[in-house]
Amino acid sequence: MTAVGKSQIPYRVFVQIVFVLFAITIIFALYYLVANSIKTAAEINVSQFTPPKSLNFSNIKYVWKKADIGVSFRNSLIICTSGCLISVCISLITGFAFTFLRFRGKRLLSYLIVSTMYISPMALVVPLYLQMRQLHLTNTFAGIIIIYLGITLAFAIYLMTTYLKAIPEEIIEAAVIDGCGNTGILLRIILPLMKPGIMVVGVINFSVMWNDLLFAFIFLQKVEKQTMMIAITSFRGAMGGGNMAYIMSSLLIATIPIMVIYLFTQKFFKEGMSMGAIK
Amino acid sequence: MKDEIRKKNNTLNAYLFLSPALIVLLFIFGYQIVRLFWFSLVKWEGYIYTTEFSNFLYYKQLFTKDMVFKSLFRSFIIIAVVLPVVIFATVFIVHNIYRKVSGWKFYRWLFFLPAIIPIVVQAIIWQYLLNINGPLNTILKALRLEFLVIDWFGNSKTAIFALCWVIIWRELGFSTVIFLAELAHIPPSLYESAMIDGANEWRLMRHITLPHLSRIIKLYIITMTIFILNNLFSIIFASTNGGPGYATMVLEYYIYLTAFRYTKTGLGTTIAVLLFLITMVLVIIYLRASSKKKLEGVF
Incomplete structure (x- = not known):
């Protein structure tokens, strides 16, 4: 294992880059879903990327009852x-x-x-x-x-x-x-x-x-x-x-x-x- | 004689156990498929069928409809994009997970997640992520790649590829699990001895992993083809509705529109017969490829 390990560093780096990029699409999609359902409409208008300022479940309550x-x-x-x-x-x-x-x-x-x-x-x-x-x-x-x-x-x-x-x-x-x-x-x-x-x-x-x-x-x-x-x-x-x-x-x-x-x-x-x- | 009676009793007994499943399956599949063929042969007035023979009216109409063949062709474009990407990506992923790259346990867990998010939810989330003002385009703008800033689902040239991406993203979760289970039969010593001979990882992937997966890849190609031909309704319904224009109209969705929206139920069922027959050919190929011994059956 170790003998080969050294010569294969570029390969390992390549694998990690591919895996991390694909992992980001999954993690970000989930983050996007959770974060934006907790944020207020005003917060979303500012940016879709930022995490919510406070835990706010009013959106969830609203759709549960009204929709x-x-x-x-x-x-x-x-x-x-x-x-x-x-x-x-x-x-x-x-x-x-x-x-x-x-x-x-x-x-x-x-x-x-x-x-x-x-x-x-x-x-x-x-x-x-x-x-x-x-x-x-x-x-x-x-x-x-x-x-x-x-x-x-x-x-x-x-x-x-x-x-x-x-x-x-x-x-x-x-x-x-x-x-x-x-x-x-x-x-x-x-x-x-x-x-x-x-x-x-x-x-x-x-x-x-x-x-x-x-x-x-x-x-x-x-x-x-x-x-x-x-x-x-x-x-x-x-x-x-x-x-x-x-x-x-x-x-x-x-x-x-x-x-x-x-x-x-x-x-x-x-x-x-x-x-x-x-x- | 006695033996004969026992056998008969056993068959009777077995069918008692089988009856609930057989009743449901005969009602939902067997009987309805017979009706499907019958419906394609009789005259229709809107949603109401008559008992009058239509003299193959709808079959003649079917061959004059461009959209039938265009939308069938679109399914094959999706298959041609999705299958190679999913198979190459999966071989790459499972090889490296099996060879235990750092973080392999985490990756194995994470890459499966898209497979358990409801398909409708995925279709809607990706519509937001690929929206003209969505996150992907925001990042592209920040990287000064303005020429790539596209409304991926809203542009008739890119919509089909956006759809392909959603399918690939979800499908990798399933294919990784299936291929990994198949890889479990390879003894790790095989890799070790090849490495002593000086093979690098690419060669291990090409000469050990890939040949071991060839059987499952063959089966996977057939099942995925069947899947893409028949199970895209929910993604398309929740995202593009076949649009923009007809850019993501596949045969399955066209059947739905013809039968339920345009009130041409006769033509709709006839196109459904076409789709059913194409699928059955693939199923027969699949069953032939999957049974190892001829007499064994599937279970």
């Missing part, structure tokens, strides 16, 4: 939490069947499920919209949750199976010999072992649902039903070039939950990567 951000935040939380829970349960039992049960059509079915991951969402929107309107499911949480289940399931199942495969076959065999049925194996043996897998799948599902704009925009057109992503886009449209502090506050509120969830579950992602489950 329907609070309502949308609540809607998003309800939709994403329940959607995510259902998606985790379904993908767990599906993954269980794919990993531990033998059945006909397994290979074909796995291909079909994986291919739904890549189907153009825009191709689904028109037929789905007419379908949901017929079923009176537009502007309802149930309707959007069914759609979100559809778009998250394939990846969730794929990820669950990679975690389930890591469970040693002997444990399952021992349980079968002890007379444990499929449901018993799933609930008493697999569930406790699957905590990391469930967390990772859950977080990914949650963030896919939280970040979605297309389906929420088409299927939830009433203001009292809209989600966070729709709220911030239409708020920005309504404000135009207007008060930037308000717009940045709304963006900050939309970012915080996903950041917090990720920071709390980070260790599960790391474990997952080291066992090669996340590809």
Whole structure:
């Protein structure tokens, strides 16, 4: 290591310059978001670079109450939490069947499920919209949750199976010999072992649902039903070039939950990567 | 005979476990795709479809619309810009993180962050950062680089590149994680012995890291192509709306406008069929490339 180190100083400097420049774009973008949502409009007019003079949460309070951000935040939380829970349960039992049960059509079915991951969402929107309107499911949480289940399931199942495969076959065999049925194996043996897998799948599902704009925009057109992503886009449209502090506050509120969830579950992602489950 | 019964029971049992997922997926994907094809073949009156065969009316219209092929071509421009940049940058990043340059832990953590910021939030922030009076142009002015002071998203020549930059910035977070996981299979001794032979870092990157990543790069190119063709709606909707003019109009966005804004639902679904078919070809290529053994399936 050390012998080569010296001759490669220009290389090391080059790497650091590239990395620092890219790091600056990330840090600055985040700084810009946080600082400008705390600053007053007058402060922003002076400069977009300076840090805020004082901690001032009035912008955030204002958009929460006046700009329907609070309502949308609540809607998003309800939709994403329940959607995510259902998606985790379904993908767990599906993954269980794919990993531990033998059945006909397994290979074909796995291909079909994986291919739904890549189907153009825009191709689904028109037929789905007419379908949901017929079923009176537009502007309802149930309707959007069914759609979100559809778009998250394939990846969730794929990820669950990679975690389930890591469970040693002997444990399952021992349980079968002890007379444990499929449901018993799933609930008493697999569930406790699957905590990391469930967390990772859950977080990914949650963030896919939280970040979605297309389906929420088409299927939830009433203001009292809209989600966070729709709220911030239409708020920005309504404000135009207007008060930037308000717009940045709304963006900050939309970012915080996903950041917090990720920071709390980070260790599960790391474990997952080291066992090669996340590809 | 007994064995036969057990097998049958097991299949039945397995499908019991599979049924919730299959019902949802058949309803959201299978059934709707069938309807999509059907909708492209019947006559439409505004948002209302009839049961009358349209004699391929919308397919004929599709081939007379310049915008369909122009916007498809635009997607391929974006792919041609984004893919090489992301792949070269990712190989460079993961090589140096894997070789533990100073601060590698911090960089690994930081470079992933853009991947978890909601895509809509990113699109809006970058619109501000690249605005004519925004931070980037302020810095450029201070550096006396006035000729570079451009309203990046508002100028019809640069808007598509501003869009590419947002995609690249976000995508590097994901690609770094994926490529790093693949690199974990390389024994560090491989690098050490090459270094004893006098290879420098560029050569290690070129002759050890890159060949080890070739499989994942191949898969990544296909998935990213599918992604760029199909998943740019939210970025475009939150930033340029396909403009200025038609500078960032991609096929996906054109389908949305045709079906929902111009009330030409028949034509909209027909363009959607085209996009669906292009994507399916790519998916088949992907599935062929990804399964190592033919009989194994995907899981």
